[in-house]
Amino acid sequence: MKVKNMTIAALALLLAACGNEEILENNESGSTGKVHMTFTAGMPQTRTSLGEDGLAVNWTQGDLVAIYDGTETICKFEATEVSGSTATLEGEAKVTDTYTAFYPYTDDGTLTLDNTAITFTLPATQTATAGGFAEGLNPSWAQATGGSKNLEFQNLCALAKFTVDAEGVTEVTLTANQESDALAGGLTYTIADGTLTATGSASRSVTLTGTFTKGEEYYFVVAPGTLTGGITLNYMGEGGKTYVKTTTKQVTFTAGKITYLGALDANNFTEALNAAFANAVKEFNPNIGWRANPDGTVSLDEDNKFQIIMNGGILDLHNKNITSLAGIEYFTDLEVLICAGNQLTTLDVTKLTNLQTLDCMGNQLTTLDVTKLTKLKFLVCNDNQLTALDVTGLTSLKNLFCSDNQLTTLDVTGLTSLTDLECNGNQLVSLDVSTLKELQILWCHGNKMTALNITHNAYLGDLKCGNQQDNQQLTLTLWDTKKEFWDRMLNRYSDENSNVTTNVIETPVNADHDGYEDDGETVDW
Template identity: 85%
Template sequence: MKAKNMTIAALALLLAACGNEEILENNESGSTGKVHMTFTAGMPQTRTSLGEDGHVVNWTQGDLVAIYDGTETICKFEATEVSGSTATLEGEAAETDTYTAFYPYTDDGTLTLDNTAITFTLPATQTATAGGFAEGLNPSWAQATDGSKKLTFHNLCALAKFTVEAEGVTEVTLTANQESDALAGGLTYTIADGTLTATGSASRSVTLTGTFTKGEEYYFVVAPGTLTGGITLNYMGEGGKTYVKTTQKEVTFTAGKITKLGALDIANFTEALNAAFANAVKEFNSNIGWKANPDGTVSLDEYNKFQIIRTGATFLYLQNKNITSLAGIEYFTDLETLDCMDNQLTTLDVTKLTNLTTLICSGNQLTALDVTKLTNLTDLECNDNQLVSLDVSTLEELEYLWCDGNKMTALDITNNAYLVDLKCGNQQDNQQLTLTLWDTKKEFWDRMLDRHSDENSNVTTNVIEAPVNADHDGYEDDGETVDW
């Protein structure tokens, strides 16, 4: 009886052992040997947001870190318990002697990571964040050896700080004057010698976009290095105007260090044409003799303003050039034709271009357009914008008017006797437009409905009886008296 019981017990132990062996084998083949793991990340340098002193960089709950464990797949770890510059990182990885970590984690194919080198991308366009930098910036790395789970992170990039003292800032760009220098883009860090080098996708400019608050500090995250040719800083302020300053002096950005760029204010900057605008003009008119800044902007100093007048043409075609502002167009005083359709303009000041006969600005985001001083206009095409009104009462020579696809509710053409082509309907959100015209123009309007039925939909006419001299029909008193 005793022997029988011992046999049964031995059999049970054998079956249990076989079961455990199967579980272990399945674990190795099914989950590549990765197990739940916890790392501790701490000083001296960490990553997410600047502390109140403007220097210490703290972790943020939910930060994602990439960890290399010797397998083909980069492991994703998340910051869970966070206390200032220390954090607990949790995820799954394989047991090994050496771990290399990198912040931020990404699975978009731009990050490669092993125990010898890290290749990543620092964005050339960054989001403005008051008092610091945006989430996912400020790359840092760490390495744990001998099976340790303690990670001491080190910043791979530098910070460039400035204060906003100007009004209406929407964009700030920092550029290395020398084309071979890199501030962002593809970068590779070699762990053995601690060098960071640019790849073929590097950029010598970094741009901050978003909402800027006057009096606040903002930071570029940039690749470290010595820029022997100096730097250029420009910002876009009120009315879409660009302001620039540049230095040819050598500037050094050091990883883990903050370089002060000073304050953005009109007093220390020069008004300029923005780079997209200037490049488009130069592409269209290669004879223009201005001197451009290293970042492509063109300072509106006396020399360059004279060159615009001297070599500027009477017509300018700037279609689909990704231009956000035409501030400075007022110096192109000889223009008779301006075509800037299909850009990203939100404002357009053409009040000083009194020689214009043709203005084409359709396909932008204009909310207002003052053309009352352009009395020589014969062709105005401002369709597909965001205009809520349009005053053409002073454009007595106007022949072509396209203002369909906006947000207008009314249009008065009683002073436009020479109109031969009109598109004014199909306003956004099915908005009904009321068109005011003389009864002598009713036949003309009926023709426009037949010719441009889609562009003239949702239009109600307000037909009023024409005076004797309306549309230049009948006699007018010219005010002259015979001198006998």
């Protein structure tokens, strides 16, 4: 079932009878004894409604329901002849006295069903749906006895509603503060006493992901229960920033009922480090003295900011599956930041003016502003999606690795301390290295260049400059006294130096340095 024209209220969908009998085909289907039959899901006698009035929940054509008929195989029935909260369920089952039904049907092995208990999985990650919940996210059950084909469904879960008043929301997470509580995951419903209990695969958090529209209402589908330790709600907004609020007051979620969580608004929430970011920092520095929230986020209050500054220096967060480092700007004492191999789409390091090393390779960055990082000596940003990189003011830079991006230009003329430049695999059409007197390693292969002059790079000893895109030929200008050396180097890296021709020019004689000079100094004994 899914909601139609609703602001969802949670339902106990009790489908009362219209008296339909099963439709028997010519014979039983094979050896299973199953025959084609129909069940009726009619107007519920008692329910919390959703619909055009903002409350009714309706069946949808094609909804799949699982029915247990006493055999080992769960029967799959499909909703047909749908009219709002009424539907006919058609499929094949064995003729028996008692039928137990569950929505939604799944054959992925997570659903077990008989006349005494139902075990199913409520997803801990759910898709955001404006004005409702995603299809297949409203577990309900029913039982028909005495051979009846009339099913009165009852909702097994609760709804937690919130309104989006913030911009750029991409993710919202609800967490039970006590680790022993469950909001989703594996659940078992015992029919005799009507209890719903968590299994070992239970989750204390539920996350909504997708597209959120400001002004719309959204719903978590959660397991019912009383959370004596309270709850924490956080959301990710513009720029990947996380905002959080928490309460230690007892919260009860009741099956078939809606609990309103309020509005997502930065004015009512506190900015925080997201849980993945905070956990990675804590793993790297277990002695950091900040106070974390029950959901793993870290509120950026004054006490926690102080702890962040006190524990500055080096921060290694590589390969931690982090999607946002929003809040990194408070780590103002950092000299080394390693965040390679994550899933970052943005990275704001403009306030980290003490950085000397930045390694953010292997992310999904489209922009990177390092113009204020004048102390930077090592910059590694290869394997991203950068289309531009301004390093003109980074005069302390010694190593620049920016390969495998989408750079069309790269001005390194002011980087006179540079010893290692690797900018291969971009879209560069030219590269001026004439001012890089200290350059020792240059990799610029796999671009769109046609010429390269290395006559001003006396210390250069490692060069890859060929294999330009579209089989473009590159002309390498060098001194005649270096030709033999560079011929060996070009052959050494034959793949990276394919399609390279040399333009050999005569080495000029510098008369001023052809012998000894008088430095004008006298030893003072």
